[in-house]
Amino acid sequence: MTTGDKPHPEKMKLAIYWGAACGGCCVSVLDTHEGLLDITAAAEPVFWPIALDTKYRDVEAMPDQYIDLTLFNGAIRNSENKHMAELLRRKSKILVAYGSCAHMGGIPGLANFFSKLEVINRVYDESESTKNPEKVHPDTHFTVREGELDIPEFYNEVYPLNKIVEVDYFIPGCPPQSSRLLEVFNAIVSGVPLPPKGSVIGALDKTNCDDCKRKKSDKKLVKRFYRPWEIEDDHETCFLEQGIICMGPATRGGCGVRCVEGNGPCRGCYGPPPGSSDPGAKMMSAIATMIDSNDPDEIDAIVDDIVDPAGLFYRFSLPLSILGKKLL
Amino acid sequence: MTRITIDPVTRLEGHGKIEIFLNEEGEVENVYFQVPELRGFEKFCEGRPVEELPSIVTKICGVCPGCHHMASGKAVDAVFGVTPPPTARKIRELFYMAHFVHSHIAHFYALAAPDFIVGPMAEPSKRNILGVIEKVGLDIGKEVIKQRRIAQEIQAMIGGHQTHVIMNTPGGVRKGITPEQRDDIVKKAEGFIGFGKFSMQLFKEAVLGNPEYLDIILNGPYNLTLHSMGLVDENNHVNFYDGKVRVVDTTGKELCKYEAPDYSNYIEEHVEPWSYLKFPYLKKIGWKGFVDGNDSGVYQATPLSRLNAADGMATPIAQQEYTEMYRILKGKPVHSTLAMHWARLIELIYAAEHCYELAIDPDITGSELRATLSHIIGEGVGIVEAQRGTLTHHYQTDEKGMVKKVNLIVGTTNNHAAICMSIKKAAQGLIKKNTPVTQGTLNMIEMAFRAYDPCFSCATHSLPGQMKMILNVHDEKGQLLQSVRRD
Numbered sequence: 001m002t003t004g005d006k007p008h009p010e011k012m013k014l015a016i017y018w019g020a021a022c023g024g025c026c027v028s029v030l031d032t033h034e035g036l037l038d039i040t041a042a043a044e045p046v047f048w049p050i051a052l053d054t055k056y057r058d059v060e061a062m063p064d065q066y067i068d069l070t071l072f073n074g075a076i077r078n079s080e081n082k083h084m085a086e087l088l089r090r091k092s093k094i095l096v097a098y099g100s101c102a103h104m105g106g107i108p109g110l111a112n113f114f115s116k117l118e119v120i121n122r123v124y125d126e127s128e129s130t131k132n133p134e135k136v137h138p139d140t141h142f143t144v145r146e147g148e149l150d151i152p153e154f155y156n157e158v159y160p161l162n163k164i165v166e167v168d169y170f171i172p173g174c175p176p177q178s179s180r181l182l183e184v185f186n187a188i189v190s191g192v193p194l195p196p197k198g199s200v201i202g203a204l205d206k207t208n209c210d211d212c213k214r215k216k217s218d219k220k221l222v223k224r225f226y227r228p229w230e231i232e233d234d235h236e237t238c239f240l241e242q243g244i245i246c247m248g249p250a251t252r253g254g255c256g257v258r259c260v261e262g263n264g265p266c267r268g269c270y271g272p273p274p275g276s277s278d279p280g281a282k283m284m285s286a287i288a289t290m291i292d293s294n295d296p297d298e299i300d301a302i303v304d305d306i307v308d309p310a311g312l313f314y315r316f317s318l319p320l321s322i323l324g325k326k327l328l
Numbered sequence: 329m330t331r332i333t334i335d336p337v338t339r340l341e342g343h344g345k346i347e348i349f350l351n352e353e354g355e356v357e358n359v360y361f362q363v364p365e366l367r368g369f370e371k372f373c374e375g376r377p378v379e380e381l382p383s384i385v386t387k388i389c390g391v392c393p394g395c396h397h398m399a400s401g402k403a404v405d406a407v408f409g410v411t412p413p414p415t416a417r418k419i420r421e422l423f424y425m426a427h428f429v430h431s432h433i434a435h436f437y438a439l440a441a442p443d444f445i446v447g448p449m450a451e452p453s454k455r456n457i458l459g460v461i462e463k464v465g466l467d468i469g470k471e472v473i474k475q476r477r478i479a480q481e482i483q484a485m486i487g488g489h490q491t492h493v494i495m496n497t498p499g500g501v502r503k504g505i506t507p508e509q510r511d512d513i514v515k516k517a518e519g520f521i522g523f524g525k526f527s528m529q530l531f532k533e534a535v536l537g538n539p540e541y542l543d544i545i546l547n548g549p550y551n552l553t554l555h556s557m558g559l560v561d562e563n564n565h566v567n568f569y570d571g572k573v574r575v576v577d578t579t580g581k582e583l584c585k586y587e588a589p590d591y592s593n594y595i596e597e598h599v600e601p602w603s604y605l606k607f608p609y610l611k612k613i614g615w616k617g618f619v620d621g622n623d624s625g626v627y628q629a630t631p632l633s634r635l636n637a638a639d640g641m642a643t644p645i646a647q648q649e650y651t652e653m654y655r656i657l658k659g660k661p662v663h664s665t666l667a668m669h670w671a672r673l674i675e676l677i678y679a680a681e682h683c684y685e686l687a688i689d690p691d692i693t694g695s696e697l698r699a700t701l702s703h704i705i706g707e708g709v710g711i712v713e714a715q716r717g718t719l720t721h722h723y724q725t726d727e728k729g730m731v732k733k734v735n736l737i738v739g740t741t742n743n744h745a746a747i748c749m750s751i752k753k754a755a756q757g758l759i760k761k762n763t764p765v766t767q768g769t770l771n772m773i774e775m776a777f778r779a780y781d782p783c784f785s786c787a788t789h790s791l792p793g794q795m796k797m798i799l800n801v802h803d804e805k806g807q808l809l810q811s812v813r814r815d
Contacts, residue, residue: 020365020367021390022386022387022388022389022390022391022393023389023390023391024387024389024390024391024393024491024492025390026390027390027391027491028491031490031491077365077366077367078364078365078366080364106387107384107387108367108368108372108387110372110373110376110384111367111368111371111372113372113374113375114368114371114372114374118371119366119368119370119371119372120368122368122370122371122374123366123368123370123371123606124599124606127370127597127735128592128722128733128735129591129592129595129596129597129608129722129735129737130596130597130598130599130606131596131597131598131611131615132598132599136599136600136601137599137601138366138599138600138601138602138603138604139601139602142601142602144358144360144602145358146331146349146357146358147331147347147349149347149360149362149602151362151364151602151603151604152364152365154366154604174387174492175390175491175492227377227379227729228379228497229379229408229497229498229499229698229701232698233502235503258488258489258490259488259489259494261488262487262488262489262494262495262502262503263488263502263503264383264488264489264494264502267383307377307728307730308375308376308377308380308730311375311376311380312380315384
């Protein structure tokens, strides 16, 4: 991974970029450890802001489709994110939405429950520790004594990458498992035929429940749902059978069921399983089959036990969901 | 007015940008450090069940998720009005020591050491972690990678997820530690202590043994005279997980010492229209602008300020090093920005020693992992020390524990004003009339904010390389006068 060298002619050209992200996706690339050396042996990183010269001008100067593979992580939250998504789409042969935020909007996508102004007001006006009597808000273009200062425009909503540009593949996860990234990367480098455009790759074709080691009975029937702290998890029985909402049935496998092995219920970062486009719809149908009652009133009461269903079922996918933007 | 733009400075969540304005004399008139990013966690956590927050707020930062998880876990405990049982509390703290070991190793070797071990004026191509390894030897390089990885392994073992940890639940933790895991951690912690001592020795030989570097630390254009903030235990010793927040003034006199729930009586935040990131300051003094000195409300929350704000370290080897640093730097508090690196190594030794203490504590393999929950109080503040400064999470909920309000003051934000001022001071000291701006100039300016280990650059931790920079000098018509590029 030398920097400043000219790209090696035979090597695949690789770009990694982030929009509205936490850095965890880039950490997942680094967490390939020795695998990172395999990646850089086969591919020349031509644009990777945490490792290489971050100058956008260099990307703009590249011919269209110059980059073989771009891994784009992070959601689209502001004008800079959008500009870079469009630029990298133009410059890339294969554009991959990498991680939950690029795939579905991710955690920052929960902001779609609110308007831009509600977010800004909370942060800059209402926060308990902020003193801002003149209600100063960040301004995309501001004149200081010495000159002009610019910052990107904060959008009214968060978008997953494929709402802004055409995406070739999706690698899910918050963050994606490093081993899965290596599998995908090796497949691309080895030249095996890739799945149809628009596919989810680097994940399993089954649900997280199929991959989970917790004990499951045939009958999943509950009389009520609990918040995780309301009961004592026995550390071995399926969370749903204990009445704790777990997103396993509505989530694609591939993460290694990490959270469940840490005794936490799944929250759906790998997105909906094959054959389903909406995790909320999938989860509602899973829950409907579990309710141990035929009495409509009792059914309502059982469903009411589920707090913040929208924020739970769409924890990582609100901008992609049928709910989309602030309808609740 | 001539403008110098350093864009981007580094990467994380959009990008940070430095705008330097020169006056007609060719001297630095003013400097703006802009943070172009906002995601609004404060707003979109509203409406969520409070027990979900510890696993939502880790997504603020994928490099220091453990800090947010701990501050959040403590705020949630307070919302429920409970204190975790001893085993749960110690498991949390053990995790947290590994988080510090990992982060401080990465920062020292990947970011700081290139400047001191290789040298601030060395060839840019050598001034990176590979250059460090070249200088100190491959065996040591391998040891750095190994120790950092071991710290990550402990976090994955206890935390339930290698990145976005999920261990905290209201009043405790989801999973205990088995005796076999404990034995493994004890061995690993012994290794950390040895490695911490080794790193300190390396620093002393390479830096203190070199009059040029020592001069940069003591007399470089990096000294800001600001108040110091840090969490302390009941003996006024540095603590990362719990205690009271203590602030001492520029002379070392205690200005205030507060409990988490009282934070808003002591800290306020200022808004500037040219950055999305706010500027915290001490409320009792008020916002006086970007100025240093005892009358300024600006404070620092860094490894050095934690040491300044405390009376000592709670573990023996770290305490010896603490005493020695202040002896060599001739008094306390120390205001040299670059002494933050030294302080960080003292903290590395403390984190290693405390990791060991916790691992051999009989409580650590206990089975009581959660406090009994009864009713919801509805408000809680959790404060921990993140690697990059004091971290405050404040939650308000309804009677069912559904979140109504969230307020966050994160580690790096505390230092936002100080970072702006450090960069300005470095630029003023280094950019002179009619003198071309060189690669060395660029690096010396960069060193001013690298010392803070700012979170918007913390993703660079693990990579063999320093931040890549472009510095353009434009005249007032926008004509490019000079371009300096460092790959």
